[in-house]
Structure formats: structure tokens, C-alpha cells
Amino acid sequence: MLLWAKEILGALLILAFFYMLAQLAALALGKWGKRLASFTSTDLDDRILQRIIPHVSRLLITLGFYLAAQSLPLPGKAVPVVSGIIFIVLVVIVFNLAYHILDELLKWYLAGKQSADNALLSRQMVPIVEKIATLFMMGIALITILTHFNYDVFSLVTALGIGSLAIGMAAKDTLAHMISGFTLMLDRPFHIGDRIKLSNGTVGDVIDIGLRSTKIQGLDATLLIIPNADLCNSTVINMVRPSSVTQGRISVGVGYGSNIEQVKNLLVELAREDAETIEEPGPLAQFTSFGESALNVVLLFWVSDPNRIGAVTDRLNCAILNRFRESQIEIPFPVRTVIMEKELPCPTE
CATH class of the missing domain: 3.30.70.100 (Alpha-Beta Plaits)
Known part of the structure; x- marks a missing residue:
């Protein structure tokens, strides 16, 4: 009974220590972190601090629960079950922390960099990059959780690879248009609002650059929807860049x-x-x-x-x-001179 009391007391001390550590971290980030961030010319660090402080505090408190659960003398398989649940919560908190940092970085990029013509990412591509990065982080979180529970991750990756190959073979045309869409967004031969001339002579204004197709409004107010692969592999004249003359x-x-x-x-x-x-x-x-x-x-x-x-x-x-x-300058009509020859009589015998 004395041993149980010591272990429970130790777990409580661990919780108390990490709770105090979480409060100190929140105080330090809120006070000293913001003071240091005030010396920078951008508000990016201020916004990141404001969003991550609650998650840092939760992360430290959850870590205290995880270590405290490891030290408790729980019966049977209760320890791995409880610690496993807390570990999943830890991974979710870390994922949210990384997501908030990424979200603020992309917002800062959209606010300050999109006015430049040489920006690496177009405004249409930023949400796609955010979704891909989110899926990537979710994949890492899932693999981390499965590894913690001693699950064979290799078989999962192999199954996903085979499934991706099958999907790629079945939707190769769609994937070709999507890859061409990424190429257009990265290479940026034209921007939304630019007037372009297609290889067939059609002139129109670009109103949207999507993943699968690009929408162009013609001079006669018609809407042209052109697959990105076709647009990427043809000659396009940009009539407003580098100069609108x-x-x-x-x-x-x-x-x-x-x-x-x-x-x-x-x-x-x-x-x-x-x-x-x-x-x-x-x-x-x-x-x-x-x-x-x-x-x-x-x-x-x-x-x-x-x-x-x-x-x-x-x-x-x-x-x-x-x-x-x-000025009496003539603009002549097309002129044709027709000479009528008189038909000669047929010679008589």
C-alpha cells in the first residue's frame, strides 16, 4: 500500500511539475517572446506566437499525463492502453501546432508576396499546397501512431503504393491535366486577367487557372474551357507581358x-x-x-x-x-479587263 502511495505521489508530482512548466512556457512566450517579436519588421512572428501558445501549454500538460501514466502501477494492460491514448492525443496536438504555423506562413505569403510578379506560388496554388502539406503531415502523424503500436507500416505503404499506381493508370489523362496545371501555376506564362492569343488565333482574357483546365473569356463574351495539357503543349502569345503595349x-x-x-x-x-x-x-x-x-x-x-x-x-x-x-487619294476597286474577241467565221470548203 505504501508503494502505491509513493507511485501515486510521484505521478502527481510529475503532473504538477509539467503543469507549472506549461504555465511558465506560456508566460515566457507571451511576455518575452512577444517582446522579441516586436523588434522584427513583420507581424508574422507575433501571429504565430498568438496561435501556438495554447498548443504549447496543452502539449506540456499532456506530456505530463503521459509520463505520469507510465509511472502508475495500473493492472494488466491498462498502462499501454492509457499511455497509448495519451500518445495519440500528443500526436494530434503536435499536428495542430504544425498546422497553425503552416497556416500563418501561407497567410503571410499571400498578404505580402502576391503583388510581386516573380512570386514562387500563385494565389490559386496556395490552397493546393496547403492541402498537400496537411495530407503529408497527417500521413506522418498516422505512421508515428502506428509505429508506436508496433504496426507493420511497410505493408501499409506498399498497399498505398499499389493503389496509387492503379489509380494513376486509370486516370492518366486527368493526372496529365493536373500536372500541366501545376506547371502553369509554377511557370506562370500568364496570370489571371492577362489577355492571351491561342495558337488557333483566338484572343481572350484569362479568368481562372484550375487544376484540370483554364478558363478564358473570349472577346465575344464566350467562355473557353481549355484542358491544361492542351494549353501547356501549344504556343500561347501573352499580349500584356512583359509589357501591355x-x-x-x-x-x-x-x-x-x-x-x-x-x-x-x-x-x-x-x-x-x-x-x-x-x-x-x-x-x-x-x-x-x-x-x-x-x-x-x-x-x-x-x-x-x-x-x-x-x-x-x-x-x-x-x-x-x-x-x-x-486629298483625292483613290482607294481603287479590284479591276478586271475582259477582251472580247470577235468570233471568226468558219472557213468554207
């Missing part, structure tokens, strides 16, 4: 009797007069070819916003037509 092009034909230098100067002058064309690079007119019924000239101009190309082209077309009429 976009080129416009107007082709016009003038009569063969026109002064080509006058035509080129007039086109450049009209482009410079438009308020939305930029000065550098400036507009440029080029005599490109001899047509069947016209001299072909192309006007190149640049605007700072790709969304305004259509409006600027419309204004310049109207201005060119009016100025050509005022």
Missing part, C-alpha cells in the same frame, strides 16, 4: 497613280493625332507590295492597352477614309 495594323490599297510618300506621311500623321496611340514606339507606314489593282500600304501603331485596339482601329479607319477623300 500592343501593336495594331491597318492595311490599305491606293491607286497606282498615287504619291506613295504622301500616302505614308498621311497615315503616320493620322496615327499620331489619335489620343490613344503611344509615341514610343511611334507609328510606322510601310509600302508592302504591288497589288493587282492597288499599291498596298500597311500602317503599324501601338497602344498601351490591348483592350483598346478595336476602338483605335475603328477611329483610324474612319479618319483614313475621310482624309483620303479630302
